[in-house]
Amino acid sequence: MEARNLYTPFELLQGNMSDWDPRPQVYYFFEIIQIQEGSGFRTVNKNRFPYRKGSIFLFTPRDCRGFEEETSTRFVSVRFSEMFVGHSHTPQEKERIGAWLRQLEYLFFYHNRQEQLLIRQDNDCKMITALIGNMVEEYEQKHPYYQENLQHYVTLLLNIVARNVAADINITGEEDCALLINQIMLYIRQHIYEREMLKQEVLSSKFNLSQNYIGEFFKKQTGESLQQFIINYKLNLVQLRVSYSDLTIGEIADELGFTDESHLSRLFKKYYGVTPSAYRKEGRKNELQKNIH
Incomplete structure (x- = not known):
């Protein structure tokens, strides 16, 4: 099976799904994908889920993932290493970021493998769209401090996704x-x-x-x-x-x-x-x- 690596701490891609290699591949980096237009199916570690406009996917290093396009699809892919979001300047900041990353690990290792990730709040959907738009602009323009801004944007994006995942956790005695x-x-x-x-x-x-x-x-x-x-x-x-x-x-x-x-x-x-x-x-x-x- 083929593999893909990330050679920079952060990478942002915009494109058409028709340009994506349809074969499932193992990717050695974290990735957040937002579907801007279109529909189809995504596969991750042999699981298959539908996607549509507005869908958001989270992937971890060593996930095998691929896409099957049904209607013309455009997407934004945010790729980063743990060191990118975990970069710190002081021991106190390192400890704080480390604790935050540990809290979010379940987010990556659970979703979207067992079920579709849903952003239920309209305001959160709007915030995610705005954040990704700002990230695209920062990444393309590369103004001073753009890397620091991108790090903050990724942090905010993960926090918004995490609170929607937490809202879905509801254990009852009636589950199969x-x-x-x-x-x-x-x-x-x-x-x-x-x-x-x-x-x-x-x-x-x-x-x-x-x-x-x-x-x-x-x-x-x-x-x-x-x-x-x-x-x-x-x-x-x-x-x-x-x-x-x-x-x-x-x-x-x-x-x-x-x-x-x-x-x-x-x-x-x-x-x-x-x-x-x-x-x-x-x-x-x-x-x-x-x-x-």
Whole structure:
């Protein structure tokens, strides 16, 4: 399968979907796409969803995505790395931005994979359209401080999308098994940094399932245990941190609740065959070679 990389911290594209390679490809960067005109279908990691005018999609690094155009489609694509939105000038600002990014991770890892993302408020739709229009102008004109302005625009855009996602979270006792599993997964992703919130007794109370049954239910529906799901998700976040942030391996281990750097390195190597440090080194070597060629 083909892959695409981003060689600058930020990139903005406007175009027709007919110019997009229709084959699904893996993209190694974050991306927000707004459909300006047209309709069709998008695919992400083998899931297929319709799109129409005004649709907004969020993609994360390593997502496999593609589009099937039905009617003539125009779009705006905002592409960026985690380092672009996480850039800071002081330790205090770095800590604040880091906390904000952690709060938004569930947004990228949940939507739009399980369901269509809907911006329900008319004012939010208008704000998003205005923000993207301002981003296009800043990117094309490149006036002084345009990069700082773009960073702020991306932050605002993500905040608006996040509050619409939060408004959709409504757990009830009447949900079927598939929806309940999706909600359990979402809850775990939202609280991945809070070890106490992920204990089996807390999860069973939250979702009205007995402690003896919730593990069996989760494994029956997903094919993996609760603990395995949590570990896999944490290691997925480690991959992103190692590839797209300047955090040390020790800082990543502490952030995600591993005992220490050695514990994280052993577990990472068990699953991926290399240590986080070697993974980071190899990734940067490959990026350098691609830039040279």
